[in-house]
Amino acid sequence: MKFEKKIYGDPLVNAIIAKAEGQKTHSRPYVWVSGDKEYSHITGGVILPKIDVPGFLLTIAVRSESNIIECLDEYESMDAYELIKKAQGIQTEYGVGVIQNWWGNPEELMSLVNEKNIEGNPVYISAPIDSNQKDAFQIYIARLVVGLSETYQTFFINNCQRLRNHISSFVPDGSERADKNPAIYLAGSIIHTLLLARPWEQAVETIQLIPTEFDEFQLYEQEQRKINLYHQLYGMTV
Numbered sequence: 255m256k257f258e259k260k261i262y263g264d265p266l267v268n269a270i271i272a273k274a275e276g277q278k279t280h281s282r283p284y285v286w287v288s289g290d291k292e293y294s295h296i297t298g299g300v301i302l303p304k305i306d307v308p309g310f311l312l313t314i315a316v317r318s319e320s321n322i323i324e325c326l327d328e329y330e331s332m333d334a335y336e337l338i339k340k341a342q343g344i345q346t347e348y349g350v351g352v353i354q355n356w357w358g359n360p361e362e363l364m365s366l367v368n369e370k371n372i373e374g375n376p377v378y379i380s381a382p383i384d385s386n387q388k389d390a391f392q393i394y395i396a397r398l399v400v401g402l403s404e405t406y407q408t409f410f411i412n413n414c415q416r417l418r419n420h421i422s423s424f425v426p427d428g429s430e431r432a433d434k435n436p437a438i439y440l441a442g443s444i445i446h447t448l449l450l451a452r453p454w455e456q457a458v459e460t461i462q463l464i465p466t467e468f469d470e471f472q473l474y475e476q477e478q479r480k481i482n483l484y485h486q487l488y489g490m491t492v
Contacts, residue, residue: 296353
């Protein structure tokens, strides 16, 4: 396995300390270790190829302590099935539980993923934050540009040379399209999602579930009987 899980601290103690210090969140009590690198979160993303543009796969990690994001692996292919097989291979290589989901378009990916998931080692797809917005690609471009800026750099490409080439040749002019720039879209969407969701953190406050009282349930039952009666008598609901 490429990564090992290093557990430290106690979740309850961490939560109490964070609450005492006025923090809304605290870091999960474990990191993923490979050599001298420690990552608080590792994830990936997949985007399918188009007729004239290859699809892309990225794995990205968040350094513990600094929250710097860096590219770990990349893969480019015109074969959609090869991308899914690559994702499965990476899950096996990285280790159990390291990558819990991949970011991408569930509507496009799930039919392919489900075929491969029959073989075991399932690949789970989640939609990136703001992917339903009309200007999603512009949001992701802006996030990528800021992440790579010298002043506020939070994203390091490292040895992901294909991604580096795509970014170097990309010229934002307001008319760019996501389907023509899958690598740019994918990198920006993952970085944007990570920085907003911060999945390596846990909330200090928990929401206490309030059970339904018997009287409330009885009122609900009465209302349902009333609706059913109207439907039987008049063929309508209230």
